[in-house]
Every structure is written in structure tokens, then in C-alpha cells.
Amino acid sequence: MTVSSNDFVAQAAAxxxxxxxxxxxxxxxxxxxxMRSKAAxxxxxxxxxxxxVASVRQHALDNLDYYLPQFEQQALDNGNQVHYARTxxxxxxxxxxxxxxxxxxxxxxxxxxxxxxxxxxxxLESAGLDVVETDLGEYIxxxxxxxxxxxxxxxxxxxxxEIRELFLEKHPLGPRELExxxxxxxxxxxxxxxxxxxxxxxxxxxxxxxxxxGYSLLVTNEGxxxxxxxxxxxxxxxxxxxxxxxxxxxxxxxxxxxxxSTTGQPISCYTSYYSGPRRQDDIDGPLETxxxxxxxxxxxxxxSDYKDxxxxxxxxxxxxxxxxxxxxGGHAYGSVYQGPMGSxxxxxxxxLEESHALPNACTSCGRCAEVCPAxxxxxxxxxxxxxxxxxxxxxxxxxRTGMKLHAWLSQNPRxxxxxxxxxxxxxxxxxxxxxxxxxxxxxxxxxxERDFPAPQSDTFMHQYSKQDSQDE
Amino acid sequence: xxxxxxxxxSQRFQVHLFVTCLADLFRPSVAFNSIAxxxxxxxxxxxPISQTCCGQPSYNTGDYEGTVPLAKRLIETFETADYVVxxxxxxxxxxxxxxxxxxxxxxRERALELAARTFELTQFLSEISGLKRANxxxxxxxxxxxxxxxxGLRELGIQTQPRxxxxxxxxxxxxxxxxxxxxxxxxxxxxxKMPELSANMxxxxxxxxxxxxxxxxxxxxxxxxxxxxxxxxxxxxxLEVRHIAELLAGDLATPAIxxxxxx
Numbered sequence: 001m002t003v004s005s006n007d008f009v010a011q012a013a014a015x016x017x018x019x020x021x022x023x024x025x026x027x028x029x030x031x032x033x034x035m036r037s038k039a040a041x042x043x044x045x046x047x048x049x050x051x052x053v054a055s056v057r058q059h060a061l062d063n064l065d066y067y068l069p070q071f072e073q074q075a076l077d078n079g080n081q082v083h084y085a086r087t088x089x090x091x092x093x094x095x096x097x098x099x100x101x102x103x104x105x106x107x108x109x110x111x112x113x114x115x116x117x118x119x120x121x122x123x124l125e126s127a128g129l130d131v132v133e134t135d136l137g138e139y140i141x142x143x144x145x146x147x148x149x150x151x152x153x154x155x156x157x158x159x160x161x162e163i164r165e166l167f168l169e170k171h172p173l174g175p176r177e178l179e180x181x182x183x184x185x186x187x188x189x190x191x192x193x194x195x196x197x198x199x200x201x202x203x204x205x206x207x208x209x210x211x212x213x214g215y216s217l218l219v220t221n222e223g224x225x226x227x228x229x230x231x232x233x234x235x236x237x238x239x240x241x242x243x244x245x246x247x248x249x250x251x252x253x254x255x256x257x258x259x260x261s262t263t264g265q266p267i268s269c270y271t272s273y274y275s276g277p278r279r280q281d282d283i284d285g286p287l288e289t290x291x292x293x294x295x296x297x298x299x300x301x302x303x304s305d306y307k308d309x310x311x312x313x314x315x316x317x318x319x320x321x322x323x324x325x326x327x328x329g330g331h332a333y334g335s336v337y338q339g340p341m342g343s344x345x346x347x348x349x350x351x352l353e354e355s356h357a358l359p360n361a362c363t364s365c366g367r368c369a370e371v372c373p374a375x376x377x378x379x380x381x382x383x384x385x386x387x388x389x390x391x392x393x394x395x396x397x398x399x400r401t402g403m404k405l406h407a408w409l410s411q412n413p414r415x416x417x418x419x420x421x422x423x424x425x426x427x428x429x430x431x432x433x434x435x436x437x438x439x440x441x442x443x444x445x446x447x448x449e450r451d452f453p454a455p456q457s458d459t460f461m462h463q464y465s466k467q468d469s470q471d472e
Numbered sequence: 473x474x475x476x477x478x479x480x481x482s483q484r485f486q487v488h489l490f491v492t493c494l495a496d497l498f499r500p501s502v503a504f505n506s507i508a509x510x511x512x513x514x515x516x517x518x519x520p521i522s523q524t525c526c527g528q529p530s531y532n533t534g535d536y537e538g539t540v541p542l543a544k545r546l547i548e549t550f551e552t553a554d555y556v557v558x559x560x561x562x563x564x565x566x567x568x569x570x571x572x573x574x575x576x577x578x579x580r581e582r583a584l585e586l587a588a589r590t591f592e593l594t595q596f597l598s599e600i601s602g603l604k605r606a607n608x609x610x611x612x613x614x615x616x617x618x619x620x621x622x623x624g625l626r627e628l629g630i631q632t633q634p635r636x637x638x639x640x641x642x643x644x645x646x647x648x649x650x651x652x653x654x655x656x657x658x659x660x661x662x663x664x665k666m667p668e669l670s671a672n673m674x675x676x677x678x679x680x681x682x683x684x685x686x687x688x689x690x691x692x693x694x695x696x697x698x699x700x701x702x703x704x705x706x707x708x709x710x711l712e713v714r715h716i717a718e719l720l721a722g723d724l725a726t727p728a729i730x731x732x733x734x735x
Contacts, residue, residue: 013668026676030651323655327672361666363659363673364532365622386534395534399661403530407538410524411545424497435732436705445664449671450702453498453730460491460500464519 003334005346005355012328012361020159025326028156032320035264036371043260053257054375056250057311060211061302067211067244068293074214075291078276083292084241088118091294095120095203095236096127098290102234104129104200110218110225111135112205113151113314114238114294116336117349120203132195134224136188143170149330151337152262152316157329160184192224202228202286204274206239207258207313208251209291215275216291217251219259219268226272235286237274240294242302242310248273254313261315261373301348306381309344311374318368318378324361333358340368340378347385356394359385421462428455485515485601488553490546490567490590492560493525494694495715499729502694505721506559506593513603520549528566532660536574543571547582555600556590559717560693561624562660564592569627592624593717594692598633605641611722613638615645617686618716619677619700620652621693634692634716641720649684658699674703681711688712688728690719701730 003011016022040046060067072082085091091114099107107129109115121131121142133142137154141147144166148154155163164178171191178184204225206216216237218225229235245251251273259265278285301310319325319339330338335346335355343358359382368378389395409416431437431454439447446452457463487510495502503519510517527542546567550556558564567590571583597603616638624630638644657663657673664670678700681689689704689711691697701713712728727733 009666009668012666016668016672323657323673323676324666324669327669360662361669363622363655363657363662363670365655365659366626367622367653367655370626383532383534386532387536388534390534390536399533399665400535403533403535404538406525407527407530407535407542410527410542413522413524416524420497432733435727436702436730438706443664445667446702449667449706450674450699451705451730453698453701453705454733455498456726456733457500460496460503461519461521463500464503465521 003331005334005350006357007334008328008332008357008361011332011334015329015332016327021157021329022327024156024159025329028320029323029326032264032317033371036261036317036320039260039264039266042266043256046260049253049257050373050375053250053253053373054311056245056253057374060244060246060250061242061307061310064241064244064302067246068241070211071209071214071244074211075276076214078214079279079289080214080276081288081290083290085292085294086296088294088296091115091118091238091292091296092120092123094292095238096124098234098236099124099129099201100127102200102288104234106130106132106195106199107201107203108195108199108228108232109133109138110202110204110220110228111138111154112203112238113336114205114240115203116148117296118294120238132192132199134192134195134228135220136185136222136224139188139192140166143167147331148336149338150316150319151314151342152319157331196227196231199228199232201234201236202230202232203236203238204228206237206243208254209239209244210248210251210273211244211246213248213275215248215273217255218272218274219255219270220272221263221269223270226270229272229274230285233287235274235277235289236292237290238292238294240296240298242298257373258313258315261313261317261371297349304348305384306344306348308376309341309348309381311376312341312345313374314341315373317371317373321367321371323365323367324363328361333361340382341376344378344381344385352385352388352392353394356385356389359383359389360395417459417461421459424455424459428457431455483514485510485513486554487515487517487596488550488556489517489519490523490526490550490556490558490563491519492558492563492694494698495559498698499694499715501723501726502559502715502717505715505717505723506557508721509593509597509603509717510557510601512605513597513601515555515601518553523549526563526566528562529660531566531570531574540574543575543583544579547571547579547586550590551582551586554589555596556586557593557596558590559593559715560695561592561621561628561630562693562695564590564595565623565627592628592630592692594633594637595628595630597720598637603637603641610641610643611724612643613719613722613724614688615647615686616688616690616719617647617649617681617684618652619649619656619681619689619691619696621691621696622655624692625653630692634690637720638690638716642722644719645686647684647686649680649686651680656696656700658693658695660695663699670699671703674699675707678704678707678709678711682709688714688719690714690716692716697729701728705730
């Protein structure tokens with residue numbers, strides 16, 4: 001399934017025609033904001049926590065040249081191997097090389113948006129490896145041959161009945177009912193256990209890297225990350241360099257913010273710190289551990305006007321609060337990252353040419369920025385991307401001409417008054433009986449979905465000038 | 473002589489009205505009623521005749537360079553005023569929040585100075601001129617639900633002002649809808665660029681408005697209101713959509729937005 005980001009409008013329109021999925025998204029858009037806001041209220045001074053984490057992360061980003069080497073040194077001292085990947089391809093090659101060195105056949109993966117970004121699964125599978133996603137949502141999406149529709153809840157778009165059918169088809173377990181979600185979860189759990197114990201390599205992501213001790217942080221609600229990280233002999237942590245935080249206490253502060261923002265939980269079910277390979281007296285744990293740190297244009301973003309975007313902690317709150325995302329659904333974005341954060345990040349990671357429709361998928365309502373735990377001015381960044389779109393002449397020529405004409409008229413009040421007066425009086429005469437228009441040339445985007453209210457009368461300025469001259 | 477004994481004339485607020493494009497072109501009653509309300513609250517109102525657009529459409533489309541001359545023009549037109557008032561949160565947000573972002577040097581200074589004296593109508597009536605009305609003068613306007621426009625709500629913090637004004641200046645039954653902080657789908661050029669998504673959002677908003685049980689859906693921004701009224705008509709929904717200036721002034725004789733003006 002190939003979907004292009006620039007076909008957003010058509011893909012969103014199609015998604016609106018799927019009532020059951022739209023209902024699910026509407027429920028998401030109602031419940032998640034309520035849960036987040038309750039959790040934020042119960043915390044107390046949530047804004048202070050946001051500001052604290054944002055300033056720590058800003059400090060870390062501003063001093064990446066200090067903290068990244070510090071993390072690396074600590075991680076090496078803990079017995080890890082550390083790799084840097086400039087591009088997605090480099091990350092994929094590094095991971096494959098490690099797998100091949102150990103003659104690995106099966107890889108168990110925890111949820112990792114970074115490896116979605118680099119399309120690691122595809123790369124490993126092409127080389128003959130068996131890759132199993134173990135986060136339930138990722139597992140469902142993988143079995144269905146689909147892509148995640150939400151950065152936190154990859155399978156949120158799939159109705160219960162579809163998942164039941166999928167499991168009945170994919171799991172060779174004979175005739176059974178799978179009557180409710182708990183039964184399906186139980187089945188997935190049983191199937192996945194086999195994969196955990198038979199995997200040669202475990203791959204997980206990271207929510208943070210801690211410079212002072214060389215640990216990585218991972219939060220999950222399913223515990224699958226810990227099984228991936230501890231049962232196979234080889235562990236590979238794939239993440240990006242901007243995840244570095246100076247201190248362990250910063251990671252703890254991040255968790256407090258992240259889980260409340262994501263699901264409204266005060267803390268995730270599993271919050272784990274990975275230090276390195278099994279030590280002499282440890283009874284379990286991987287024998288060999290790697291960190292693969294991806295850049296993939298983050299250095300460019302850091303040096304650009306969009307550097308605030310690197311503050312993103314991938315909580316998904318902006319998706320849950322965005323009425324455009326709720327209407328369009330994640331797949332319409334044609335990207336690993338969706339919603340407001342995805343509409344900023346996708347053009348920066350790919351190219352504006354390929355995805356300039358996304359920064360337009362915004363009403364500038366500002367609800368995302370209001371809830372963003374990292375204080376990212378998302379609507380401003382989206383507008384800045386539209387500015388680039390405008391300057392690069394990527395958008396529709398009709399809009400450009402229209403806007404230029406409007407701006408020119410606005411600087412010439414006499415012509416403006418004359419032309420608007422003429423148009424408004426005509427529209428008023430034509431529309432006053434019915435009150436509005438069901439079709440209007442030059443406003444088809446408007447009248448396609450709603451009537452255009454007829455002007456009430458002559459323009460205010462014309463009426464006011466007449467009244468004014470009568471007064472004198 | 474204490475301040476309260478100063479001559480009447482010097483106590484009147486000198487206000488320049490920024491009419492806004494949509495009120496000028498589509499809904500003059502909003503501007504006329506705004507003038508009436510400002511005068512009732514003790515203001516002398518001037519309407520600078522050379523005013524046009526604040527540049528919001530160009531700005532949000534991404535044409536920052538094309539917006540700059542419009543911003544400078546508006547600043548020159550209005551900067552002699554003691555106060556600038558507009559019946560729109562998004563136009564005021566454009567002046568107070570976005571002009572300083574696209575202007576530099578002296579012009580930025582002038583933009584910031586103007587921003588400090590620029591107010592949305594309900595903000596000005598509640599916080600600056602303090603409009604009050606005797607009980608017997610309060611018009612009966614029926615049940616109303618108020619739509620918070622995003623720019624007004626988030627850029628200007630307008631939420632209690634329109635509701636308080638409705639309660640203290642009119643006889644009304646104010647009914648809150650669910651999820652008042654969600655956008656109606658107007659979004660300027662968004663509504664024409666992504667009509668299906670926009671209409672989906674407008675329908676959601678109309679459903680919650682109708683569920684509130686109110687007869688009138690009011691708001692402070694004509695963009696949102698024309699979007700909602702147009703969508704309500706298309707769906708055959710019986711909901712009167714009106715700008716708050718009309719309600720506060722008790723002007724229910726004017727047909728609601730999108731209603732026939734001939735009986």
C-alpha cells in the first residue's frame with residue numbers, strides 16, 4: 001500500500017466515508033483529551049513540569065556535542081557497543097550486520113518509531129530474517145500488512161471484528177470463538193511468548209538516553225519491551241541522538257510528563273532502564289548489547305528554524321487533540337508520523353516537495369500547542385512550512401494568484417471599495433430571497449459542502465460613507 | 473478636583489473601529505451594532521475610511537512578504553487611535569500576536585505599541601469600557617449557546633467575557649455545548665482547501681450546538697459563523713447563527729446569517 005502525503009485531501013475524504021472507523025476516531029478524540037486533562041489537573045503544577053522538561057531538553061540539544069559523547073563513553077564503560085547512523089539506510093545496515101554476525105534467524109521487536117522511519121523490518125526480511133513485532137498494536141498491523149495509523153496506538157484504526165478475523169486467519173490454532181478483546185489479547189500473548197523465547201535478537205526503541213550513566217529508558221504498557229530486551233542473547237537499542245538527557249532525574253521527570261500526556265496515566269505499567277549486557281553475577285539478560293543512534297536529518301533540523309521540533313517526546317497528544325487528525329485518520333498522512341507533529345516532521349525528514357499538503361492540514365486552531373508537553377509551537381511551525389511552500393511555488397497557482405490579487409486590492413482602498421461594492425450588491429440582489437447560494441463560481445471549495453450566506457446588504461463601508469455624508 | 477469630577481467629554485474613550493473584511497462585505501449589522509455598543513459604553517467611535525484587510529489570508533497561506541505591506545498599512549491607518557476595537561478575535565490576534573512576528577525594527581516597535589491598544593469587541597466592552605445596562609433595558613434574546621473561536625480563545629483568552637456580557641446585558645438562557653474548545657473547521661483558507669474535513673468538523677460542532685438545546689448559536693468571529701451557518705443550511709438544520717454584537721445590541725430583527733432577508 002503506497003500512499004502519498006501530497007494526496008492527503010483525497011485520502012482524508014475517503015477516510016471520512018468509513019463510518020465505523022470515524023466513530024472510533026471520534027471516541028479517541030473525546031476520551032483521550034479528557035484523560036490527559038484529568039491527569040494534568042491531578043498532577044498539580046503541570047505547566048511547571050512542562051517548562052522544566054522543555055528547558056532541560058533545550059539545554060541538552062544546545063549542548064549535544066557534550067552530552068552525546070558523555071553518553072557514548074558511559075555506555076561503552078557499561079559494556080555496550082555504540083554505533084552512529086547518518087541515514088536510515090546506515091541504521092538498517094548496521095542492524096543487519098549485527099544480526100548476520102550472530103547468524104540470527106528471528107528478531108523480536110519492541111515498538112520503535114525510529115525503525116518504522118527507516119523501514120528496518122523490510123530490510124531485515126529482505127535478507128531472510130523473521131521479524132516479529134511484539135507490541136500488540138504493531139503486531140496487529142504487521143499481521144495485517146498495514147502501517148501504523150497513530151504513533152502511540154498503531155492499530156487504533158482497526159475495528160474489533162477485523163482483528164478477530166485476522167487472528168483466526170493468521171494463528172493456526174484450530175476452530176475457536178475469540179468472543180471478546182480479552183480473549184484476543186490472551187491469544188496474542190500466547191503466540192508472542194513463543195517468539196520471545198525463540199528470538200535470537202531483540203530490538204527496542206528508547207524514550208531517552210541518559211548521559212550521566214549511559215542508560216536508555218523505555219516505557220511500555222505491555223512489558224513486551226522488557227522481554228525483547230532480556231530474553232534474546234543480543235539486544236539492539238535503536239533511537240535518535242536528540243533523545244539524550246543529562247541526568248537520570250531528567251528521565252524520571254520526562255516519564256511523569258510523557259505518560260500523563262499520552263494516556264493520562266501517572267506512570268506507565270513498565271518503566272525500564274537498560275544499562276548493558278549481563279554481568280558476571282546476573283542470572284539473565286542479553287550477552288551483547290548495542291546502541292544504534294540515528295541522525296537522519298536531525299542535525300539539519302537542529303541548525304534550522306524548526307529546531308523546536310526536536311523537543312517532541314512522541315506522546316501523541318497533538319494527534320488526539322487535532323480535529324483534522326480525528327477526521328482524516330492516520331493513514332491519510334502517508335507518513336510514519338501523523339497529526340500536527342507528523343505534518344511538521346514529515347516535510348523535514350522527507351522533502352517539502354513530496355509532502356507540502358501536510359502543513360496545510362491545519363486550521364491554526366492551536367489546540368495541539370496548548371497540550372503539547374514539550375511546548376512546541378506546532379501551528380507556527382506549520383505556517384512557516386506553508387511560507388516555504390509559498391516561496392518555492394509548490395502550492396496551487398490559483399491560490400497564489402487569488403492571494404496576490406487580494407493583497408494588491410487591500411493596498412488600494414478605492415479600487416477595493418469599488419470592486420467589492422459591485423460584487424456584494426450583485427450577490428445581495430441574487431441571494432437575498434433564498435438567504436444563500438448552493439453553488440458559486442470561484443468558491444466551489446466552500447459551496448461543495450455548505451451554502452454560502454448571501455451578503456446582508458450593500459457593504460458596511462458604502463452605507464457608512466453615505467450616512468456620514470448625510471450627517472455633515 | 474478629583475478625577476471623577478473631570479468633564480464628561482475627556483472621559484469618553486476614543487475608539488477606532490476596525491470593521492474587518494467579513495463584517496464590511498457580508499454582515500454590516502455586526503459593524504453597526506458594534507458602534508452602537510461602543511457608544512452605549514461611553515466611546516466616541518471613528519471608522520477610518522481607508523481601512524481594508526489585516527492580511528490574515530495571505531499570512532496563513534504562507535505569503536509573509538505579501539502580508540508585510542498590509543500590516544504596515546493597517547498600523548499607519550490606526551496608530552493615532554487611543555483604542556482599536558474589532559468584532560473578531562482572529563483579526564485582533566493577527567494584529568496583536570502575528571504582526572510583531574513578521575515586522576522588524578521600527579515597524580515591529582510600532583506594531584507592539586498598536587497591539588497594546590487593540591482589543592476584540594467583547595474584551596473591550598468588559599475590560600476597558602465596562603458596559604453596564606439597567607435591568608429594564610436588557611433585551612430578551614432567548615436561549616443561546618456560545619462558540620469559542622480558536623484565535624479568540626487561545627491567542628486572546630476570550631472565554632468568560634462574551635458569556636458575562638450576554639448574562640449582564642441581555643435576558644438570556646445561556647446553554648453550554650460539549651467540547652467548546654474544539655475548532656469548527658473554518659480555519660480561513662482551510663475550509664476551501666480541505667472542504668470534506670472542514671465540513672466534518674462543522675457538522676460535529678453543529679451537533680453539539682443543537683444538543684445544547686439553544687435556539688441561537690452565537691460567536692465572535694464571522695468566519696466561523698458563516699461556515700457554521702452555511703453548513704447548517706446545507707444540512708437543513710434549524711439553528712439561528714448570529715454574531716454576538718447583534719445579540720448584545722438586542723438586534724434580532726436582522727435575519728440570522730444565511731437566512732432570507734425577504735419575507
